[in-house]
Amino acid sequence: MAAGTVPVWASELDSVVVYAQGALCRRLARGTIPAGGRVRVAGLPRSLDPDSLRARVVGASGVRVTEARVDVEAEPQDSGRGDALLREVERLREDCAAAQGRRDRQVTLIEEIGALRPVPPARKRDDPHRRTPVDAWLAFADFVDERLTVLHSRLRELEEELRRVEHELTVAVDRHCRASTDAPAAHVAASFGAVLTLDGTGQVEVEVEYGVPGAVWVPTYRLTHRRGDDAGRLLLRASVAQRTGEDWTGVRIALATADLRRRTELPRLRSVRIGRSQPAPAPSGWRAHPEGLNGLFTGYDTAGPRPDTGAVPSLVGAAAPSAPPAPPPPPAPVGYGAPAAPDRAEAVFAQAYGSGDPTPPAEPRTRARPRTGARPAAAPAGLAPAAPGAAPPPPPAASSGFAPAPPPAAGPPRPESADLDYTALVLCGPEEPEGRRGRLFPGSGFDPVTAEYRRRAEAVAALPLPGHAVRPRESAGSFDHRFDAAAPADIPSDGTWHTVTVGEIPVGLRTEYVCVPSVEQTVYATLVLSNATAQALLAGPVEVTVDEDYLLTASLPTLAPGGVCRVGLGPAEAVGVTRRTSLRESTSGLRNNVTVLDHGVHVELANRLSVPVRVEVRERVPVTSDADVRIEERADWTAPEDDGTPERHTPGTRLWRVELPAGGTAVRDGRYEIRIPAGKALTGGNRRS
Known part of the structure; x- marks a missing residue:
């Protein structure tokens, strides 16, 4: 069935679980199952991990999802806010370059005027010494001084204009960098969706779950205390930054300290019996190719080579046509903001967008790999082994393209992870070499646009942390914790920190005063804070408010359940x-x-x-x-x-x-x-x- 004939269900983002790095999103879609059971759930971000796609039917008995895969569709779009910001940056970049050029020309003119010097006429051998008129020297000096005064005044105006344009360019670049990546920046938008195959009929609600990179969080706290009281309020907040390609608007947020990319399945421990026959290993989901596969292409090989439809017919009496010229190499992919000249405008632009040098493409997720247990292809007739006593054949030319096949690995074949991705396997046709045709190999699933989206999303992990902040993976230690926000939150996909209120944590507080008079005759106030919850309090900054007045921001260490720590409040006068x-x-x-x-x-x-x-x-x-x-x-x-x-x-x-x-x-x-x-x-x- 073609992609365009599959019914499309709109979806809305329901909840997001932000891990130490990355997030797990859940979308809900509703609709009636069509004939054939195939539907397309739209609205998925471009940076999602295809291997993390999961789908299930919510609240419907007898209906299940039998297949789920990622689907991409391209559609034209109108110019939006992202294009307006991009055009504004380009315009200011050109204005900055023009202002830089005017300023440089003014500096060159000032240097030329400042280099003017009076040159006396050449004196002949028999001519007596002549006195230079003082009025001429003074008139020349007045001319140079007046000219430099006018030029320097103009230079100040040009430098002021250049500073203004550079400031506007910096602001525009910052706005463009902080803009949400939810809206695509191209005129042709490629939308991601999940193609589901449902087994059943009727009205159902489907939950689609997928993982995305480019989301991080760190815990922060706000401690409210009244002087003289033994109680207080500790409010857990989180600084969340995400650039996943979709805005989180009105969704339920949960925060976890676990690693999203770590495998969680339990290992299977198998017993080893000494002196007895071992049981047969469990099937791995992959089997070797059947014998005699090359015989399926015997008729194709005996038919001879296929006619070359693109060959140029030869003309009688005409010279042989020369080989067509090689096509020019494609231009190097220059990134947005690539500098063309080392000027101040390019420096400002490159500081925000990088140098613009082309980067090598990311490693594709799946590649065609030779199977370790595959049979080697038969040698050509020209490379048959020689008879005993005959001279060894000459080595093949380097340009022949044949490489010595590696010896097959001993033991049963061991499939790789790409071999078990059945949706990405490609059946090789008869045009492939003899060792590959008719066999399934992992296809090339490399998409440079998607790789660029994922690279930009993963750059959020390099954001500088707020003061006193500690990454949750470092402060959680060997245990993982999850914190659910009390209310829905809005977090745009702009790659900057946003504060989300998680909820109030019950803690025990008591005020104590400490002094070491042998060192300093000053008494310091401290708060003894004890964790009265069943979860650990992660390390992070805590804003202390005493009597409704902000006092200071301290660093809170990691507190296990029942742990106690001191938070200093400063001198108590x-x-x-x-x-x-x-x-x-x-x-x-x-x-x-x-x-x-x-x-x-x-x-x-x-x-x-x-x-x-x-x-x-x-x-x-x-x-x-x-x-x-x-x-x-x-x-x-x-x-x-x-x-x-x-x-x-x-x-x-x-x-x-x-x-x-x-x-x-x-x-x-x-x-x-x-x-x-x-x-x-x-x-x-x-x-x-």
Whole structure:
């Protein structure tokens, strides 16, 4: 059945699952199954992966899809917004080149006028020395000065015009680059569709699923907190960029950390029996060619060569016609914006569109490959093996086109992935060589236009990430997670970042104040955030809002379910801390051979807030690796314990956790002694540090 006679069903994009790189789209189409059961679902993007096409019938019993394949149709289209942007870029490019030329000519004219110098007439041998009139020098200098003033004024105008045109060109190029790729840029649009074969009758709804490259996402967060409260709201958002060739308008968005291209089927583990016969391997879906295939073309070969209909008849008495001249090589495919001259306009244009050099075509998805288990073709009569004792035949000429056939691989044939793609296999005709005709080989499915669409789509993966952003594949680790957006979203196919609100995440929050007065007498406010969900919170930037005022943007690490982390809020000026130290040196022992260094620490805290706070004061006690040197602590501080946060404490860290009421103060005193034997003391050393 011809493609034009197949009924066409319109489809609408229903949902999209964006993976770490790439997306899985689902379209819905409705209609009545025609006679024959073949329909064409239109609206698929040009950059889709044909191998990922899936189709099923939704909510209808007894109707199923027996075949699904990608179909391409070309149709003319009117000039749209994309062509208008392209024409605007071309016009500004020409204006920029003209302005550059006028500016260069003005600079050349200024250089010519500035190079003018008075040249005295040649003096003869017997002529006396002559004095040059001063008025002539001054008149010449006035002429050059006036001329340069006029030329420089004109040069300033031309440079200002050139800057304006370059700015307009840059803006137009940026608008064209950010424009949606949903609308094709050619006058002939090639639309992709799915040709389905349905088994059944009646009104049905069909779901078409396909994968596309050119979609990425990174998680972002927004944390809202009120000072003094132990609760807050963590809003999960996502920055999504896509250039798949279709606009996502009003679709349900889901975000996944998995790799779309990774194979997910489970491996089949087969047992190996030693000393017993092995069971026959399972069929692989491919079988070797039948024997005696070349006999099918015996009649075709005995008929002789086919007459050449394109040969030129010879004329009696006329000279032999000369060979027709070789056709000129086709022009190199120059990309849009290829520079013709190294000027500033081309530099601006090339910066946005690249150098325009032709790139080699992408590797085709399927190629005709020789089968590893195929029988070698029979040798021609002229290359038959010589009789014993005869001289070896001369090697064939390099221009004959015959290459030595590789020896067949040992063992059963192993089909490649292209050999199992039955829809792409092509039956070779009798004109093919003897080893290929009558056999199925993968056809050349390379489409340069589609390859260019896919190349542009995959360029989205190179977009620079927002600040503090981490790719989900790196932060998810060994586990995969999925997040469903609460409402439909609109994401155009322009290759720029767009923010999508996913939903609110329940988290536990508590405010703690931390200070290290031995380093800095400043108290810092922190939020201790705990993940109370069954999913991990991925690493990414978090915007912190305190009392409805934006405070800062911090970096949130990856939090497993139940994980805890700290988010710094900066200095808390309403909570003050003061630290004083004292040192007393003495000796002890029977012969006063032990030096005792008694250190005292005095810390005062003051809370000037209207709510009670909890302050964690951190001190440090010296540690020693010498058993003879003893350190004795006399304070009520404690060693840090594992509180679930990934924070690591320095050895010797001690903590005071002080509860301060509103407007209250607190004092903490601590002491520790360092006992050093006389043989371990450092004479003249700084024992106070």
